[in-house]
Amino acid sequence: MEASSRDIAAAAATPALLICEQCDTVHSRRPLAKGEVAECARCGAVLERCRGMSTDATLALVLTALVVFAQATLWPIVTLGLNGQYVAATLWDMIRLMWFDHSQVVAVLAAATLFVFPLAKTLILGWLLLYARSGRRAPGFRTLMVGLHHLGPWTMSEVFVLGALVSIVKAHLYFDVIPDPGIYAYAALMLLITLFAGMDLTRLWDETREENVEAAP
Amino acid sequence: MNALPRADALGLIGCHVCGQVCRAAGDEEGDGVQSCPRCGSTLHRRKPAAYARTWALLIAAFLMYIPANVLPIMRTASLGDIDDNTILSGVVELWVKGSPGLAVIVFCASIMVPMLKFLALGTLLISCRRGSGWARRQRAKLYRLVELIGYWSMLDVFVVALLTALVRFGYFSLVEPLPGVVYFGLTVVLTMFASMCFDPRLIWDGKEDSDD
Ligand SMILES: [Zn+2]
Ligand SMILES: [Zn+2]
Numbered sequence: 001m002e003a004s005s006r007d008i009a010a011a012a013a014t015p016a017l018l019i020c021e022q023c024d025t026v027h028s029r030r031p032l033a034k035g036e037v038a039e040c041a042r043c044g045a046v047l048e049r050c051r052g053m054s055t056d057a058t059l060a061l062v063l064t065a066l067v068v069f070a071q072a073t074l075w076p077i078v079t080l081g082l083n084g085q086y087v088a089a090t091l092w093d094m095i096r097l098m099w100f101d102h103s104q105v106v107a108v109l110a111a112a113t114l115f116v117f118p119l120a121k122t123l124i125l126g127w128l129l130l131y132a133r134s135g136r137r138a139p140g141f142r143t144l145m146v147g148l149h150h151l152g153p154w155t156m157s158e159v160f161v162l163g164a165l166v167s168i169v170k171a172h173l174y175f176d177v178i179p180d181p182g183i184y185a186y187a188a189l190m191l192l193i194t195l196f197a198g199m200d201l202t203r204l205w206d207e208t209r210e211e212n213v214e215a216a217p
Numbered sequence: 218m219n220a221l222p223r224a225d226a227l228g229l230i231g232c233h234v235c236g237q238v239c240r241a242a243g244d245e246e247g248d249g250v251q252s253c254p255r256c257g258s259t260l261h262r263r264k265p266a267a268y269a270r271t272w273a274l275l276i277a278a279f280l281m282y283i284p285a286n287v288l289p290i291m292r293t294a295s296l297g298d299i300d301d302n303t304i305l306s307g308v309v310e311l312w313v314k315g316s317p318g319l320a321v322i323v324f325c326a327s328i329m330v331p332m333l334k335f336l337a338l339g340t341l342l343i344s345c346r347r348g349s350g351w352a353r354r355q356r357a358k359l360y361r362l363v364e365l366i367g368y369w370s371m372l373d374v375f376v377v378a379l380l381t382a383l384v385r386f387g388y389f390s391l392v393e394p395l396p397g398v399v400y401f402g403l404t405v406v407l408t409m410f411a412s413m414c415f416d417p418r419l420i421w422d423g424k425e426d427s428d429d
Contacts, residue, residue, distance in 0.1 A: 017229075018236070019224045019238055021233055022357060022417045023418055024421065041221055042421065043353075043357040043420075045357065080383045087384075093382045097381050103398060105402055106377075106378055106402050109374065110374075114375075142255075150234075153364075163371075163375030163376045166322075167375075167376050167380050174390070205237070
């Protein structure tokens with residue numbers, strides 16, 4: 001079948017050596033079973049993991065994350081009530097108010113780590129996986145893979161979920177608090193992000209092949 | 218040859234971005250910049266100026282951390298009653314007013330994690346500079362822990378931002394961010410850069426025999 005020949009090609013392209021980026025130890029690579037994790041014998045860092053999730057499944061997950069992300073960003077997160085007066089806030093209200101309240105640094109940090117970077121990460125991942133399904137490299141593959149690597153630690157949606165929880169508890173001391181759909185969307189997003197945080201992106205380098213972009217149909 | 222050969226000794230370099238195993242350029246090329254054939258990122262035997270950069274960022278972060286704790290991060294006003302909160306008073310308020318569990322979480326994220334980062338990176342910098350073979354595996358683990366939990370310190374910054382957006386009932390009730398929160402945000406970002414500039418491979422350099 002086509003799939004199996006592709007797998008063989010991918011296996012042949014897999015390099016035999018692996019260098020631990022935490023301690024510089026050279027390991028010879030061995031095939032991993034589903035769910036198995038290879039650890040460095042010297043320092044104990046994770047060298048490689050086999051999630052056993054197909055590219056199609058990952059792509060489906062990324063598309064779901066994109067929809068949930070739109071909801072989390074657009075929908076109000078919490079509504080506060082005081083004497084019959086109500087105020088609802090979305091992520092953008094939060095960023096806008098920080099900007100006009102002399103905390104531009106915080107506004108920029110929040111916009112970057114809660115909106116721009118997570119969105120960029122999800123879009124790039126979706127784009128790369130769309131092509132990787134057929135073992136191809138998407139246009140801009142190299143630049144995007146490098147970009148994805150650098151975006152890594154700068155997405156903080158999961159911290160925001162906990163922050164929202166703390167805010168609700170604090171506000172509840174003085175006000176009526178009504179959680180809005182946005183907070184549930186954020187909680188779902190947190191789960192999805194945890195699911196692909198464990199993903200080993202470097203495998204995309206091995207599993208896809210360079211092709212002539214001009215020759216593509 | 219050791220049972221666990223290191224790339225440096227074999228004349229190899231692992232690309233940090235894509236994991237490609239590359240042959241290190243010969244010494245005759247001196248400080249010529251070598252880039253990864255697969256992803257194009259610059260290859261480094263060790264991260265450049267790791268000690269100087271990490272120290273500089275760590276000290277800068279610490280200088281930001283002082284006003285972050287001393288200055289109030291948030292002003293709450295209700296019916297003309299103005300109250301300025303610091304990070305610590307926010308934790309105390311949560312504890313006293315009924316959420317000790319959450320108070321512990323906020324205390325860990327805002328106070329313990331930054332302190333752990335300063336102590337851990339400081340210890341790593343000093344012990345690696347001395348080529349110490351002491352507790353290498355534990356120190357490697359400590360570094361990974363710092364990388365893993367570092368960004369959770371942003372918690373309090375988001376709490377202040379969200380409360381500001383929520384609590385605005387005209388003159389009756391208002392929450393405003395105060396400069397402390399800006400310093401705190403900067404502390405988190407600077408410590409994250411500091412831990413990125415540190416090279417954990419340095420832990421394993423130096424005297425080989427003193428461990429195991
Ligand atoms: Zn290692
Ligand atoms: Zn590379």
